Amino acid sequence: MTGADTDTMAISRRGLLRAAGASAFAIAIRFDGAGAAIAPASFTPNAMLSINAAGAISLSLPKTEMGQGVYTALTMMIAEEMEVTAQSIAILLPDGATGRFGKVTQDTGGSTTIRECWEPVRQAAADARGALIAAAAAQWKVAPGECSATDGQVIHAASKRALPYSALVASAATMKLPEKTLVKTSGYKVIGKPQHRLDSPAKVRGEAEYGIDVRLPGMKVATLAQAPVFGGTLDSVNEAAAMAVKGVVQVVRLPDAVAVVADHYWAARKGLEALSPTWKDGTNATASQAAIMASYAKAAQGEGASAMAEGGLDAAMMAKAMAGATKKISAVYEQPFLAHATMEPGNCVVHVKDGGCEIWTGTQIPGSARDEAAKAMGVPADKVILHNRLMGGGFGRRLEPDYILRAIEVGKQVQAPVKLIWSREEDMQHDLYRPFYHDAIEAGLDADGKPIAWTHKITGSSIMARLYPQYYKGVDADAVDGSVTTPYTLPAQRVEFIRHESAVPTSWWRGVGGARSAFVVESFIDELAHAAGADPIAYRRSLTSDPRTQAVLDMVAEKSGWAAPAPAGRARGVALIHTWDTYMAQVVEVEKHPENGVKVVKVTAVVDCGQPVNPMGIEAQIEGGVIFGLTAALFGEVTVADGRIEQSNFHDYRLLRISEAPVIETHIIPSSQTVGGMGEPPVATIVPALANAVFALTGKRIRKLPIAKVLTA
Amino acid sequence: MTTVNVNGVDHQVDVDDDMPLLWVVRDVLGMTGTKFGCGAGLCGACTVHIDGEAQFACQTPIASVGTSKVTTIEAMKDSPIGKAVQEAWIDTDVVQCGYCQPGQIMRACAMIAKSPQPTDAEIDEVMYTNLCRCGCYPRIRAAIHKATGAGKVAA
Numbered sequence: 126m127t128g129a130d131t132d133t134m135a136i137s138r139r140g141l142l143r144a145a146g147a148s149a150f151a152i153a154i155r156f157d158g159a160g161a162a163i164a165p166a167s168f169t170p171n172a173m174l175s176i177n178a179a180g181a182i183s184l185s186l187p188k189t190e191m192g193q194g195v196y197t198a199l200t201m202m203i204a205e206e207m208e209v210t211a212q213s214i215a216i217l218l219p220d221g222a223t224g225r226f227g228k229v230t231q232d233t234g235g236s237t238t239i240r241e242c243w244e245p246v247r248q249a250a251a252d253a254r255g256a257l258i259a260a261a262a263a264q265w266k267v268a269p270g271e272c273s274a275t276d277g278q279v280i281h282a283a284s285k286r287a288l289p290y291s292a293l294v295a296s297a298a299t300m301k302l303p304e305k306t307l308v309k310t311s312g313y314k315v316i317g318k319p320q321h322r323l324d325s326p327a328k329v330r331g332e333a334e335y336g337i338d339v340r341l342p343g344m345k346v347a348t349l350a351q352a353p354v355f356g357g358t359l360d361s362v363n364e365a366a367a368m369a370v371k372g373v374v375q376v377v378r379l380p381d382a383v384a385v386v387a388d389h390y391w392a393a394r395k396g397l398e399a400l401s402p403t404w405k406d407g408t409n410a411t412a413s414q415a416a417i418m419a420s421y422a423k424a425a426q427g428e429g430a431s432a433m434a435e436g437g438l439d440a441a442m443m444a445k446a447m448a449g450a451t452k453k454i455s456a457v458y459e460q461p462f463l464a465h466a467t468m469e470p471g472n473c474v475v476h477v478k479d480g481g482c483e484i485w486t487g488t489q490i491p492g493s494a495r496d497e498a499a500k501a502m503g504v505p506a507d508k509v510i511l512h513n514r515l516m517g518g519g520f521g522r523r524l525e526p527d528y529i530l531r532a533i534e535v536g537k538q539v540q541a542p543v544k545l546i547w548s549r550e551e552d553m554q555h556d557l558y559r560p561f562y563h564d565a566i567e568a569g570l571d572a573d574g575k576p577i578a579w580t581h582k583i584t585g586s587s588i589m590a591r592l593y594p595q596y597y598k599g600v601d602a603d604a605v606d607g608s609v610t611t612p613y614t615l616p617a618q619r620v621e622f623i624r625h626e627s628a629v630p631t632s633w634w635r636g637v638g639g640a641r642s643a644f645v646v647e648s649f650i651d652e653l654a655h656a657a658g659a660d661p662i663a664y665r666r667s668l669t670s671d672p673r674t675q676a677v678l679d680m681v682a683e684k685s686g687w688a689a690p691a692p693a694g695r696a697r698g699v700a701l702i703h704t705w706d707t708y709m710a711q712v713v714e715v716e717k718h719p720e721n722g723v724k725v726v727k728v729t730a731v732v733d734c735g736q737p738v739n740p741m742g743i744e745a746q747i748e749g750g751v752i753f754g755l756t757a758a759l760f761g762e763v764t765v766a767d768g769r770i771e772q773s774n775f776h777d778y779r780l781l782r783i784s785e786a787p788v789i790e791t792h793i794i795p796s797s798q799t800v801g802g803m804g805e806p807p808v809a810t811i812v813p814a815l816a817n818a819v820f821a822l823t824g825k826r827i828r829k830l831p832i833a834k835v836l837t838a
Numbered sequence: 839m840t841t842v843n844v845n846g847v848d849h850q851v852d853v854d855d856d857m858p859l860l861w862v863v864r865d866v867l868g869m870t871g872t873k874f875g876c877g878a879g880l881c882g883a884c885t886v887h888i889d890g891e892a893q894f895a896c897q898t899p900i901a902s903v904g905t906s907k908v909t910t911i912e913a914m915k916d917s918p919i920g921k922a923v924q925e926a927w928i929d930t931d932v933v934q935c936g937y938c939q940p941g942q943i944m945r946a947c948a949m950i951a952k953s954p955q956p957t958d959a960e961i962d963e964v965m966y967t968n969l970c971r972c973g974c975y976p977r978i979r980a981a982i983h984k985a986t987g988a989g990k991v992a993a
């Protein structure tokens with residue numbers, strides 16, 4: 126089971142896909158599944174690209190698609206350098222393999238895709254183009270420098286000759302690749318131009334294949350119950366009752382969970398009910414939300430490790446700086462645990478066989494998940510094949526391999542391929558949650574109300590320490606991102622981090638550390654502006670001399686109509702970030718709402734993310750990120766009682782609905798600067814912007830989330 | 839044996855009466871366009887048409903379907919409304935992860951069949967049941983207007 130390249134395409138089972146009535150969406154698609162006929166590639170310049178004898182280009186997508194649009198954006202980058210249209214490229218979702226794409230990792234998160242891929246992906250395509258040009262030049266016996274590529278062919282303008290790529294792949298395949306063909310730096314035909322998503326047609330027809338849709342011959346379907354209390358273990362089950370349910374074939378007991386295997390999900394679910402598992406709750410049985418929160422507040426009293434470069438100012442130096450202040454302001458902010466609640470619940474298909482296993486799932490980390498799977502199997506990585514699929518949402522949830530390892534635990538005991546599907550309740554109650562954070566922050570202000578001293582102590586879980594203990598030196602570099610470096614000039618600044626863990630497991634959540642920082646820093650800056658009696662935008666602007674920061678502030682003021690008072694009954698708030706190499710400002714307009722306390726009417730977002738790749742994708746990320754962030758800001762909270770998560774489904778873990786979604790207006794500042802990230806910035810910016818708008822509307826400062834709970838308490 | 843008519847075809851299925859239509863369609867008939875999101879009537883990912891009405895397939899025991907005609911996302915490209923809505927969805931770049939979209943489209947199509955040019959208020963009232971974690975709501979609204987020729991987005 127090693128060696129064979131079984132990369133598959135999850136978009137469609139139909140060879141060729143056409144959007145209804147729109148030939149612009151014609152994409153050559155590889156069949157899904159083993160054994161489907163695939164034209165042999167004639168020219169494979171690198172791990173990402175291959176061009177077949179017909180000249181058709183295939184891209185093995187180096188990053189994973191969970192809705193964020195890299196399926197389209199990365200393809201555009203290839204199209205640009207290969208001088209073809211994005212929609213002419215067939216896109217394959219490759220199997221997981223560490224190192225498969227050289228320096229580009231398959232791991233997808235933290236708004237890194239475009240930034241990480243910008244150089245190497247375009248270079249890979251430029252090199253392919255260079256080889257095709259060299260092949261044509263050799264055939265024509267002219268210098269490669271006299272030739273160029275356009276529209277899927279190489280041309281020699283002087284002699285008015287042209288050869289399509291299809292006529293060149295055979296000789297290109299036998300040539301030594303020219304070194305580092307130059308990538309374009311301007312004159313883009315594809316990059317920066319609006320491009321419709323390439324994955325829409327399959328998705329709107331229900332033809333796109335997600336992990337949960339995988340079906341294999343002889344496959345069984347399982348569902349599970351995991352110890353409801355963190356750290357608990359399985360005590361007893363009524364196996365006979367479960368086996369009596371029609372369609373149930375097996376019960377798989379694990380130390381801390383139990384799965385029922387059946388012919389289909391419904392039988393598995395009924396079997397699980399009949400099984401009525403009981404649990405030994407262990408030491409966390411009495412853990413409560415109040416106790417957890419108190420433990421964070423207590424931990425925050427301690428001294429943290431300095432997050433500043435070179436240690437920064439020590440306590441004595443800070444005290445001296447603070448002593449010069451005419452006024453001091455301090456505040457404590459708290460942010461709750463949050464579940465990811467991807468719309469597609471956890472699932473994974475595993476077939477354990479022949480001393481290894483084959484896995485089908487949607488993961489943000491296909492390479493490292495395969496390595497983890499191999500470890501769990503106790504086999505070398507080449508005994509594990511991991512087929513990746515489209516994801517019905519990621520948001521960091523699928524940066525964890527736990528649901529894959531769970532499926533392996535079950536699959537080891539099942540003599541067939543088995544699809545393990547988590548119920549929504551399991552998904553919500555056995556997530557790895559966004560950490561709870563306690564932030565204590567203080568500023569000393571000068572006579573003009575500007576900060577001259579700034580101390581910020583962050584107490585929270587460290588995901589970095591859990592994942593990379595070998596590098597952890599007391600400060601979680603992600604958690605403090607956006608706190609150490611803020612958009613503002615802060616003359617004397619100290620940021621400390623205190624790691625504190627609870628029974629609740631934590632992990633990455635869309636917006637990561639930068640979003641946790643943005644809520645605190647941007648809320649607090651707003652408090653300072655208010656204390657100074659200054660306009661919130663003017664105040665922010667006075668604290669930076671960076672032209673790009675000023676430009677996003679200026680544009681958001683202009684586009685939101687900031688200078689004019691908000692309509693009667695409404696108020697506005699603003700927030701600004703510069704994280705993930707992206708500058709973003711948002712103005713939120715709100716009014717009172719009887720049920721939620723506040724209704725978000727309109728959001729104006731301005732972004733400078735450097736050279737835009739797909740403006741339509743950027744707009745979509747901003748709209749989606751704003752709504753994702755609004756859900757968190759207004760309603761998001763996961764709480765613990767008796768050692769278990771209290772929320773279980775969408776009735777008590779509310780998502781924003783269409784009727785609650787604001788109008789969102791996006792403005793992209795044209796730029797040819799280094800590319801920035803787009804997945805996290807809108808989430809990070811909206812939360813404090815809303816909190817600040819709520820203050821402007823109600824006079825109530827939001828120092829604890831979620832807002833609807835605070836306002837309606 | 840139960841007979842269920844899905845997308846114009848009668849299927850014989852040997853399942854318990856209480857098995858939700860969602861799992862009959864997905865796990866027995868192998869049509870995976872209809873999605874599982876919550877299993878509790880809280881998200882709309884599983885929305886199908888039963889005699890033209892948008893319903894949660896996860897809340898519909900197979901025995902309750904009887905001789906009613908079930909339509910799933912797989913058949914929508916063959917209906918004029920379905921085709922127009924899917925085209926509008928593509929033109930508007932509605933989808934992100936796409937997982938909720940079959941359900942969104944099924945509910946939108948059922949609405950449009952009754953109200954050919956829904957207002958924003960109608961859209962709120964009808965589409966309210968369908969969650970989208972990726973936050974595609976502004977574009978869902980815009981695409982519905984586009985599909986129905988109104989071309990107007992709420993201000």
Ligand code: FES
Pocket residue numbers: 873874875876877878879880881882883884885894895896897
């Ligand atoms: S799966 Fe049926 S409403 Fe959520």
Ligand code: FES
Pocket residue numbers: 192468517518933934935936937938939969970971972973974
């Ligand atoms: S597009 Fe992802 S849940 Fe709606």
